[in-house]
Amino acid sequence: MTTVTPVAPSMGKVAKKNVWLSRSLILPALTFGIVMTQIPFLVTIYFSLLNWNLLKPGEIGFAWFKNYISVFTTGDLVPAIIATVGITGASVILSLLFGLLFAVLLDRKFRGQALARTLVITPFLIMPAAASLVWKYSMFDTNIGVINWVTTTLGLPTIAWSTDFPLATVIIVLTWQFTPFMMLILLAGLQSQSREVIEAASVDGAGPLRTFQWMTLPHLRQYIDIAVLLGSIMLLQVFDPVAIMTKGTGGTKTLAYLLYERAFIGLDVGQAAAYGVVTVILTLIVATIALKTLFKVFMAGGNR
């Protein structure tokens, strides 16, 4: 925390004072952040080295890296990473495609546009647990669900969603929830596009498809980047549809659900803490790459 920074020599007294002012302004938030995140993390690391099952208070003791060894040898970690990446990836891509479609549709003027926009946004405003319950009972249920009513009316067989297609079940719910999020960001992008450019393109004889491909999509590029990054960060923690609908079967046991199982069903504090530490390290790696890309997007936006 010294004042030696590359820009220091060129700064005057006033500038220096400003730097210190901004630093002191950020200090409370920084302290709060460290107290609220770093101390619990250190405690978690300590817990992860303990042999501590809530139900066996007589056996609490120091276990060194026993918990970490069990994390890597029980074979639960790799499937959980695959499930998390698969569910996140598929849901982000699908909701991005649907989001783009809805954004393009909502970008033109029509009667009831505001109403339509509000309706399309609604899924994102519903709590994840509530959304999963709504889908479980009113859409996927084999007796009273809408989807199965449609398939049986068409003479097709009933589909056992959670039993036979657990991955698709989770991805469908997440796509439904995150399409509005993607749409909002992309709509903002579309509305920031200059009309003159589009008009010029049509004067030059470009059809709507060509205009979209060569003018609109490149313009949307940075918005898509941000939407994908933010969406991935939010979806990485997916828990509710797994806990409510599939219970981690059929390749839907995400890292968040695995952690919950170890902590609240296994009641194994030590092992759960070890999973937590491993998850944090993995997330840090992903987040570092993601944030670097995110800043690049902002830089590119500023340079234009």
Place this chain on the structure above:
Amino acid sequence: MLLNKKIAAFGAMAAVTALALSGCSASTTDANAPVTLTLATVNNGQMKDMESLKGEFEKANPNIKVNFQVMEEGDLRSAVTADVANAAGQYDIVTIGAYEVPQWGANGWLTDLTPALTADKAYDVGDILPPIKTALSVDGKQYAVPFYGESSILMYNKEIMDAAKITIPAHPTWQQIADIAKKVNTKDHSGICMRGKPGWGDLFAPLTTVVQTFGGNWYDMNWNAQVNSPEFTQAVTFYKNLLDTAGEKDPVSYSFNECLTALKEAKTAMWVDASVAASMLEADDSPVKGKMGYAHAPVVKTKESGWLWSWNLAIPANTQHKDAATKFIKWATSKEYDKLVGTKLGWAKVPPGARTSTYSIPEYKAAAAAFAPITLEVMSAVNPAQPGVNPQPWVGIQYVAIPEFQDVGNQVAQLVADALAGRKTVKEALDEGQKIAQVAGDAHKTK
């Protein structure tokens, strides 16, 4: 300046500590000082009834106040476990399931209630249903009193059976039930509904009773896992075939509440599950009220296959207010309490399955005529010490009373769900489950 502040703070702390200490000593020595009991409980209907009636107890015992902390089952389990295991002493009375009582009692976490209960003739401890009393005792010491209990029974839609000209015997076998389920299975309704949601308390509550009546079990007397034994495999295969040929379409989504709805909406013909469901099927707002038939849970090699579960009141070993807490739990599980609920809240709301005498109250018999006799019959007949064909080293029916069982049951249930969906064969699933169960069993071998 800073030093002064420190001294002041230290002084204040010392004063508070002194106060707290004096408070503690006062409450333990002076029997007439006012006492506030903290009770942790689960948010089931019967518990909320107890909260609404606690005023009666406080009126009779003006020195004792009872403070209820009502929680969801999952929250209750982790909050109470953490508190009791660490001897934090936040609760004077805890509500725990039949699964926890013998384990916690053996750990020395709970107060032995035997002397207090046997000394009180009016409480009549012999009136508690014997199987429940067995399930709540370790080495002859009773560690909890049942607030209400349940078994599992077969419930069926009489209209569907009548239309198919089928009579269900009072003591059916699983083979009979499987045949009937296939016969009455149509496009409009399934032949039977059974829990399939992966979880030790969901899928494995009924499935463990099926396994036990097929002659299998989780462990043998030496804690060797028996999950891939021929009997266990046969039982799971039977369960899968039953669901495949005549069960609900999407078993992973179905547990107690979903099957209850299906039976109420006549979307299924039969259901084997908790006897407490009968009171919901016969409730005034139920569309199938009066149209249901009840029978003993189906069997194969055993005489009975009903499970045994109870929600119980227990006193953590380190509470400061043992006497007051004992007074309250005796009141809440007394014969008088049953009558109080009946007169104040309605006879159908009397907590079932705890006392034999509940079933001889004329008003209760009338209010629960459809299902009370069979519930009592099954609950008195089951044997929690040996529910299966072979002896087992723990007491309990649809669970294994070891701390690891929640975890083992959950993981094996997920594997069985894979088998139900056809992603694995039953053999593959149970071979994997055997390894998981053996790790937990090994931890108990040395004892």
